[in-house]
Amino acid sequence: MTIKPMEEQLxxxxxxxxxxxxxxxxxxxxxxxxPLIVKAxxxxxxxxxxxxxxxxxxxxxxxQALGHDVYFLIGDFTGRIGDPSGKSKIRPQLTSDxxxxxxxxxxxxxxxxxxxxxxxxxxxxxxxxxxxTEGIFDLASRYTVARMLERDDFLNRYKSxxxxxILEFLYPLLQGYDSVVMKADIELGGTDQKFNxxxxxxxxxxFGQETQVIITMPILEGLDGVQKMSKSLGNYIGIxxxxxxxxxxxxxxxxxxxxxxxxxxxxxxYEKIKKDVGQGKQHPKDVKINLAxxxxxxxxxxELAEKAKHNFERVFAQKKLPGDMPEYCxxxxxxxxxxxxxxxxxxxxxxxRRLIVQGAVFYDGIKVEDVNKIITFDPKGRVxxxxxxxxxxxxxxx
Amino acid sequence: MTIKPMEEQLxxxxxxxxxxxxxxxxxxxxxxxxPLIVKAxxxxxxxxxxxxxxxxxxxxxxxQALGHDVYFLIGDFTGRIGDPSGKSKIRPQLTSDxxxxxxxxxxxxxxxxxxxxxxxxxxxxxxxxxxxTEGIFDLASRYTVARMLERDDFLNRYKSxxxxxILEFLYPLLQGYDSVVMKADIELGGTDQKFNxxxxxxxxxxFGQETQVIITMPILEGLDGVQKMSKSLGNYIGIxxxxxxxxxxxxxxxxxxxxxxxxxxxxxxYEKIKKDVGQGKQHPKDVKINLAxxxxxxxxxxELAEKAKHNFERVFAQKKLPGDMPEYCxxxxxxxxxxxxxxxxxxxxxxxRRLIVQGAVFYDGIKVEDVNKIITFDPKGRVxxxxxxxxxxxxxxx
Numbered sequence: 001m002t003i004k005p006m007e008e009q010l011x012x013x014x015x016x017x018x019x020x021x022x023x024x025x026x027x028x029x030x031x032x033x034x035p036l037i038v039k040a041x042x043x044x045x046x047x048x049x050x051x052x053x054x055x056x057x058x059x060x061x062x063x064q065a066l067g068h069d070v071y072f073l074i075g076d077f078t079g080r081i082g083d084p085s086g087k088s089k090i091r092p093q094l095t096s097d098x099x100x101x102x103x104x105x106x107x108x109x110x111x112x113x114x115x116x117x118x119x120x121x122x123x124x125x126x127x128x129x130x131x132x133t134e135g136i137f138d139l140a141s142r143y144t145v146a147r148m149l150e151r152d153d154f155l156n157r158y159k160s161x162x163x164x165x166i167l168e169f170l171y172p173l174l175q176g177y178d179s180v181v182m183k184a185d186i187e188l189g190g191t192d193q194k195f196n197x198x199x200x201x202x203x204x205x206x207f208g209q210e211t212q213v214i215i216t217m218p219i220l221e222g223l224d225g226v227q228k229m230s231k232s233l234g235n236y237i238g239i240x241x242x243x244x245x246x247x248x249x250x251x252x253x254x255x256x257x258x259x260x261x262x263x264x265x266x267x268x269x270y271e272k273i274k275k276d277v278g279q280g281k282q283h284p285k286d287v288k289i290n291l292a293x294x295x296x297x298x299x300x301x302x303e304l305a306e307k308a309k310h311n312f313e314r315v316f317a318q319k320k321l322p323g324d325m326p327e328y329c330x331x332x333x334x335x336x337x338x339x340x341x342x343x344x345x346x347x348x349x350x351x352x353r354r355l356i357v358q359g360a361v362f363y364d365g366i367k368v369e370d371v372n373k374i375i376t377f378d379p380k381g382r383v384x385x386x387x388x389x390x391x392x393x394x395x396x397x398x
Numbered sequence: 399m400t401i402k403p404m405e406e407q408l409x410x411x412x413x414x415x416x417x418x419x420x421x422x423x424x425x426x427x428x429x430x431x432x433p434l435i436v437k438a439x440x441x442x443x444x445x446x447x448x449x450x451x452x453x454x455x456x457x458x459x460x461x462q463a464l465g466h467d468v469y470f471l472i473g474d475f476t477g478r479i480g481d482p483s484g485k486s487k488i489r490p491q492l493t494s495d496x497x498x499x500x501x502x503x504x505x506x507x508x509x510x511x512x513x514x515x516x517x518x519x520x521x522x523x524x525x526x527x528x529x530x531t532e533g534i535f536d537l538a539s540r541y542t543v544a545r546m547l548e549r550d551d552f553l554n555r556y557k558s559x560x561x562x563x564i565l566e567f568l569y570p571l572l573q574g575y576d577s578v579v580m581k582a583d584i585e586l587g588g589t590d591q592k593f594n595x596x597x598x599x600x601x602x603x604x605f606g607q608e609t610q611v612i613i614t615m616p617i618l619e620g621l622d623g624v625q626k627m628s629k630s631l632g633n634y635i636g637i638x639x640x641x642x643x644x645x646x647x648x649x650x651x652x653x654x655x656x657x658x659x660x661x662x663x664x665x666x667x668y669e670k671i672k673k674d675v676g677q678g679k680q681h682p683k684d685v686k687i688n689l690a691x692x693x694x695x696x697x698x699x700x701e702l703a704e705k706a707k708h709n710f711e712r713v714f715a716q717k718k719l720p721g722d723m724p725e726y727c728x729x730x731x732x733x734x735x736x737x738x739x740x741x742x743x744x745x746x747x748x749x750x751r752r753l754i755v756q757g758a759v760f761y762d763g764i765k766v767e768d769v770n771k772i773i774t775f776d777p778k779g780r781v782x783x784x785x786x787x788x789x790x791x792x793x794x795x796x
Contacts (some may be wrong), residue, residue, distance in 0.1 A: 081535060129531070137479060138532050140565035145543070146556060148564065158544060166546065166567050167538035173564070 003067055006030050014061050016055070016264045018191050018216045021198070026213045029185050036068045036185035037210070041124075041175060041193075044079040044102040049109045050236040051295070052220040052229035055264045057113040059217055061190055064118045067264060071120045072110060074103050076212045077128035078174050081167055112239055112299055127181045128174055139173040142206045143199070148172070151195040172196045176203030184212040220264055223249055225257040243308035248389045250292035251312060255284045258291055266294050289313075290374045315389065327381065329395045334376040337361065337368045344384055344392045352386070361386045363394075401465055404428050410460050414453070414662045416589050416614045419596070424611045427583050434466045434583040437610070439522075439573060439591075442477040442500040447507040447619045447695050448634040449693070450618040450627035453662045455511040457586055457615055458735045462516045469518045469580060470508060475526035476572050479565055510697055512636055525579045526572055537571040540604045541597070546570070549593040570594045574601030582610040589614045616660055621647060623655040641698045641706035648690035649710060656689055664692050687711075713787065725779065727793045734767045734776040735759065742782055742790045750784070759784045761792075 003009075009030055020026055029036055040060055049057075064070045076099045107121060131139070148169050149155050157164050174193065179187060179200035188198050197214040204211050219228045222235025229236045237249045253261065262270040273290075276282040289309060296305035311324070318320040328344035335343075341352035341361055353371045355361050361368040363375055377396030384394045401488075407428055418424055427434055438458055447455075462468045474497045505519060529537070546567050547553050555562050570593065577585060577598035585595050595612040602609050617626045620633025627634045635647045651659065660668040671688075674680040687707060694703035708790035709722065733741075739750035739759055751769045753759050759766040761773055762780040775794030782792045 036499050121597055131531060133527070133529060133531065133534055136531055137565055137568070140568060141563050143564050145547075145552075145562040145564060145567065146559065149543075149556075154543070158547075161544065164543040164565075165539050166541050166543060166571070168533065169543065169567070170538060 003033055009066050012066060013215070015057075015062075016059070016217065018218045019214075020216075021192070021201075021214045024217075025211070026186070029213060036063075037183055038063045038068050038070045038186045038188065039073055039179060039182055039184040040071070040188040041073040041075050041078075041178065042106065043100050044074050044106065048231060048238065049106075049240075050229060050231065050238045051261075051265055052236065054113055054239065055217045055220050056188055056190060058265070059108060059215070060119075061114055063186070063188075064115050068186075069120065070114070070118065071122055071184075072114065073178060073182070074106060074121065074123050075175070075178075076100075076103060076123045077125040078171055078178075081171050081174070109239060119340070122182070123275050124178050124181075128177070131177075136170065139177055139203075140170065142203065143173055145169070146204075153195075154188050172199040173203065174220065176200040179212050180204055180207045180209060182361075183209065186213045186215060188217065190219055191221065218264065221257060221260065223253055225254050239299050243296050243304045244311050244389070246296050246299070247292045247305070247308035247312050248266075250295060251288055253288075255288070258284070258288050261295070262291055266291065268294065311378070315391075325383070325391045325393050327393045327395060329397050330377050331397050333373050333396060336371070337363070337373040337375050338371040340375045341368075341384065341386050344394050345386055345390050354384045360388075401431055404711055407464050410464060411457075411613070413460075414457070414615065416616045417592070417612075418614075419599075419612045423609070424584070424613075427611060433580055434461075436461045436584045436586065437465050437577060437580055437582040438469070438586040439471040439473050439476075439576065440504065442472050442474050442497050444505065446629060447504075447638075448627060448629065448636045449659075449663055450620070450634065451592075452511055452637065453615045453618050454586055454588060455508060456663070457613070458517075459511055459513070461584070461586075462513050464681060466514070466584075468516065469520055469582075470502065470512065471576060471580070472519065472521050473573070473576075474498075474501060474521045476569055478575075479569050479572070495757045507637060520580075521686065522572070522576050525577070529575075534568065537575055538568065540601065541571055545600075563665055568667075569619065570597040570603065574598040576604055577610050578605045578607060581607065584611045586615065588615050588617055588744065590617065616662065619655060623652050637697050641694050641702045642709050642787065644694050644697070645690045645703070645706035645710050648693060649686055651686075653686070656682070656773040657688050659693070660689055664689065666692065698755070713789075723789050723791050725783070725791045725793060727795050728775050729795050730775070731794060732772050734769070735761070735771040735773050736769040738773045738792065739766075739782065739784050742792050743784055743788050745784075745788075753784045758786075 006027065010027070013026070014020070038060065040056060060070050060072070079099055079102075103123070109118070122236055149158060151172075154161075154164055154168075175196045176199040178184075180203050184200070184204075187200055194214070194216050197212075197216070201211040201214065221227065222229035222233060223237070224233075224235045227233050227235055231238075237246055241249075250261070259270065259274055260268050262268060262273075273282060273287055278285055289312075292312075293305045293309050296308050300308075330340075330344075337356055338349055338352045340363075341347070341355065342349045345352070347355075352361075356368050358372045359367055359369075362383075362385040368375070375394075377394060379396050379398035381393045381395045384392045402410075406427065408425070411424070412418070433561055436458065438454060458468050458470070477500075501521070509517070521706055547556060549570075551727075552562055552566075554560075560619075573594045574597040576582075578601050582598065582602075585598055587595050592612070592614050595610075595614070599609040599612065619625065620627035620631060621635070622633045624630075625633055629636075635644055639647075648659070657668065657672060660666060671680060671685055675682055677684055687710075691703045691707050694706050698706075702790050705722075728738075728742075735754055736747055736750045738761075739745070739753065740747045743750070745753075751760075754769045754771075757765055757767075758782075760783040766773070773792075775792060775796035777794050779791045779793045782790045
């Protein structure tokens with residue numbers, strides 16, 4: 001493939017980045033007119049990918065599109081230690097089997113974004129497992145305690161007397177050693193990885209190599225617009241979620257967050273659109289629908305994205321029921337409301353109870369007031385609605 | 399052998415110690431009425447033993463005499479890292495061959511003090527070299543950075559921005575692991591080893607073992623009475639030095655230091671003697687001669703010690719020449735004084751020159767004033783004297 005001019009490459013690379021250390025080195029590397037070795041490391045212990053992870057994956061995709069060699073590094077060796085970044089506890093070490101299973105799950109997901117044929121998936125156990133004691137000692141002799149304690153997380157924990165195990169000091173050294181072995185030109189990571197990426201530069205220098213350019217990507221805010229998107233906070237959009245769910249979740253974000261998502265989750269040149277909205281030439285809701293359609297298309301294709309848009313507009317804009325409502329058939333004549341909601345809509349009993357208590361559950365158009373309220377089924381089917389976006393037609397087996 | 403009563407054992411063990419952590423545990427272990435596992439570790443990088451080292455070796459000897467199992471642990475694995483205790487620089491790693499050669503030299507010397515048949519010489523490479531990466535990670539996960547930085551040396555260096563390599567944090571963990579593997583009941587060491595010995599207790603606790611009692615021995619002052627005895631400071635008495643040299647050096651120490659040496663380098667119950675000297679019942683010089691004779695006897699036997707005493711008294715007390723003066727024969731008629739002193743007395747040319755310049759060299763009773771002064775030899779021999787204790791009868795081959 002032909003290599004794009006420097007300015008064009010830079011425009012694509014810089015979009016959405018938090019920090020580049022440093023731009024002069026990056027320009028120098030790009031001027032070499034050869035495919036650069038681009039590294040991004042992933043912890044095999046958390047392979048359930050959501051849009052927050054795709055900020056980094058999309059940047060890798062950009063490098064692929066520009067003709068560079070992108071390495072998806074699975075830290076299966078370091079994963080057994082557990083990256084301490086921002087964590088105050090040592091993680092339980094994963095077994096070899098768990099690491100393998102997680103790596104497989106990872107691969108299944110990332111190729112929804114990355115080009116499978118252009119992505120080199122590598123495992124750092126390949127070179128780390130042969131380091132041996134001597135190798136670990138050698139790495140440990142190349143870095144000082146003081147530099148390690150410069151890391152914000154470590155320093156804060158040290159000052160506030162929270163334990164830092166000595167094992168945690170070995171993690172960044174190993175991650176840096178990955179860059180040495182891979183002869184990385186560029187390493188990508190989240191802003192929370194900045195310290196580790198810098199150690200990579202130091203280790204390369206210590207081994208007499210040219211240092212990698214590091215590019216950090218911002219941490220994406222979740223649906224609430226405040227906290228980092230994360231599974232445990234429940235403010236996330238998984239890339240395997242169904243089109244309707246994904247579409248609806250994107251439509252629920254604020255207009256401010258919308259521009260952030262445009263920048264980090266699409267390639268659309270949104271500045272013009274933003275200006276139009278500012279001048280009242282476009283309606284924010286239409287722009288948000290366009291965002292949702294773009295993102296859903298990326299994971300489910302154009303057709304399903306159109307359908308999701310259609311369903312969304314029917315339900316919310318026109319206050320109608322979705323056209324393709326799921327159906328659920330009970331074998332009994334009646335059942336308590338919490339059980340009915342939980343079973344037919346596939347949620348936990350506690351979530352069902354919470355929605356009922358919040359007054360968000362309707363059966364046949366009438367609010368269900370009590371978690372113990374007995375619901376009687378109809379062989380012709382009646383509509384059960386829970387929350388804003390969950391519907392089910394409930395039947396009694398006739 | 400019969401085990402001595404607790405009080406008798408304690409009296410012997412406690413003599414000369416700096417600190418015992420802790421006495422209650424020690425009593426408890428002694429009450430078990432079984433041979434205790436007593437460990438002392440030695441760095442294979444400095445095998446030239448002087449009286450300073452014998453403070454610890456003599457304490458090991460006491461435990462042997464009391465029927466306990468004494469392990470002389472050669473840290474051939476940890477020696478490759480280099481114990482950072484009190485040092486601000488990383489030592490060059492020793493090669494495997496150097497470690498072996500040094501260990502051999504060690505063994506040759508220690509059995510002048512320890513009972514060869516009762517001493518178990520072990521090498522920590524036996525268990526450390528099979529630890530592997532996983533083993534190192536496991537040890538590193540058992541200790542915190544904060545506890546490591548509690549060590550005075552580390553904290554001082556951290557605060558004064560002197561580098562501490564991360565490798566140095568691994569050393570105490572490995573030394574502690576030695577105690578785990580050996581199931582040590584007691585670990586002996588110099589006061590500069592206190593931190594490492596305490597880590598041994600922590601590591602045993604972490605592995606679910608009963609903790610070792612640690613016993614620290616003071617660091618012996620050298621001949622100057624101020625600085626720690628050390629080869630590099632030149633204030634030492636090597637255990638392989640000849641009887642006359644050893645005797646003379648001991649006689650050169652101050653009366654204050656004499657009591658310290660009595661306590662740490664002999665088993666003599668010197669309190670009574672000290673009292674006698676205080677009351678003028680004994681002359682300090684006689685008491686010092688007794689000390690010198692005792693120490694020289696330990697390394698050269700009673701007969702040579704008596705002879706050294708005799709020589710010392712003739713030369714210094716009676717200002718006469720020693721009875722067994724060495725002789726040296728030159729093939730030429732004459733030579734410059736520095737060369738003569740250097741060759742006949744076996745010292746470096748620069749040392750010879752220094753002594754001449756200091757006015758400490760006499761030939762046939764006349765001071766040699768100049769390093770270039772030509773000395774003419776006599777077939778009947780004439781006495782050459784350099785410094786206080788070095789004599790040689792110099793001949794011209796006839």
